[in-house]
Amino acid sequence: MKITLVKKIKLDGSLCKKCEEVQQKLDATGQISLIDEVLIADERDPLSPGMEIASLFNVERAPFFLVEREGKAPEIHTIYFKFVKEVLNQKTLEEDELKEILNDNPDLDFL
Amino acid sequence: MSENLLSTVDLDQTLSAQTPQEILSFALEQFDNIAISFSGAEDVVLVDMAYKIAPEKVQVFSLDTGRLHSETYRYIEKVREHYNIDIDVVFPESEAVNKLVREKGLFSFYKDDHKECCSIRKIGPLRRKLLTVDAWITGQRRDQSPGTRAAIPVIQDDKAFARPGESLTKFNPLANWSSEQVWAYIRSNNVPYNELHDRGFVSIGCEPCTRPTGPTQHEREGRWWWEEATLKECGLHDVNIKK
Ligand code: SF4
Numbered sequence: 001m002k003i004t005l006v007k008k009i010k011l012d013g014s015l016c017k018k019c020e021e022v023q024q025k026l027d028a029t030g031q032i033s034l035i036d037e038v039l040i041a042d043e044r045d046p047l048s049p050g051m052e053i054a055s056l057f058n059v060e061r062a063p064f065f066l067v068e069r070e071g072k073a074p075e076i077h078t079i080y081f082k083f084v085k086e087v088l089n090q091k092t093l094e095e096d097e098l099k100e101i102l103n104d105n106p107d108l109d110f111l
Numbered sequence: 112m113s114e115n116l117l118s119t120v121d122l123d124q125t126l127s128a129q130t131p132q133e134i135l136s137f138a139l140e141q142f143d144n145i146a147i148s149f150s151g152a153e154d155v156v157l158v159d160m161a162y163k164i165a166p167e168k169v170q171v172f173s174l175d176t177g178r179l180h181s182e183t184y185r186y187i188e189k190v191r192e193h194y195n196i197d198i199d200v201v202f203p204e205s206e207a208v209n210k211l212v213r214e215k216g217l218f219s220f221y222k223d224d225h226k227e228c229c230s231i232r233k234i235g236p237l238r239r240k241l242l243t244v245d246a247w248i249t250g251q252r253r254d255q256s257p258g259t260r261a262a263i264p265v266i267q268d269d270k271a272f273a274r275p276g277e278s279l280t281k282f283n284p285l286a287n288w289s290s291e292q293v294w295a296y297i298r299s300n301n302v303p304y305n306e307l308h309d310r311g312f313v314s315i316g317c318e319p320c321t322r323p324t325g326p327t328q329h330e331r332e333g334r335w336w337w338e339e340a341t342l343k344e345c346g347l348h349d350v351n352i353k354k
Pocket residue numbers: 109176178220224225226228229230232233316317318319320
């Protein structure tokens with residue numbers, strides 16, 4: 001299995017907020033050691049490796065994880081806690097999961 | 112639903128040209144285990160439409176955050192009686208609410224922001240409910256929050272709430288309707304509505320986080336008005352993705 005993390009650099013040159021948060025979590029938990037490659041999707045450069053992958057797999061969110069397993073179709077994971085649970089088989093905290101869902105779907109607070 | 116849907120992207124294009132009733136008909140035909148999220152506000156039109164399309168299939172749920180207006184509780188009851196339907200009222204986990212209140216008090220959202228409280232009181236119970244269905248229907252509209260809702264599709268593959276290894280489909284039949292269209296429907300069909308609307312409340316949520324708005328204000332200004340209107344920015348800008 002090969003895991004690639006794609007992080008986004010925004011038009012103003014800064015790293016996207018969620019990319020920073022996910023990077024911090026990966027570092028704090030040691031999960032970063034399970035990531036084989038980190039690529040940058042630079043919004044200022046459509047040819048940057050991360051932008052190419054985003055385009056190839058039609059991904060509209062960052063950060064995301066590309067998971068490639070032998071003999072299987074590549075998987076894209078845009079939800080960090082699901083990636084941790086389903087790919088890394090590790091535990092996550094419910095409160096973190098709920099916050100991530102709301103942050104990724106800010107309209108849900110309107111319900 | 113028999114198959115693992117339906118290309119939601121292709122379907123979105125087709126369904127976007129259809130009326131909310133046509134979209135609802137499609138949703139109710141495709142899925143047996145499908146539920147409407149009813150917030151106790153003008154999204155009642157979905158209940159009315161679904162009831163007229165397939166009364167036997169109407170499954171409705173409401174999120175009771177514990178902080179709704181008493182008018183909203185009365186209204187949910189009124190809708191239940193008017194249509195003679197069950198409304199599954201779902202609640203947050205008491206332990207999570209206890210912890211929040213113990214650590215941060217009853218009005219933490221005025222000091223921090225509303226996300227922590229909303230994630231416990233709304234997203235938690237919503238997730239528990241959605242784990243029991245194959246599809247759900249919301250009254251989300253593009254005109255409710257121009258910034259974040261501009262891209263609301265009519266149908267989407269809801270990865271956030273899907274059971275592991277399965278899919279969950281979300282329908283937003285009112286995505287392309289305006290507030291005026293919703294209210295024209297309510298009036299012409301004599302649909303019961305929340306009495307708070309007559310007191311200047313356009314958007315109705317929890318009591319401490321909702322206020323009436325004036326004619327020149329956007330309805331979003333009636334919610335969490337003390338927070339800065341910051342938009343989350345995590346999408347990859349399409350223009351920059353090489354096609
Ligand atoms: S709207 Fe306000 S009271 Fe209701 S769940 Fe969100 S923050 Fe809490």
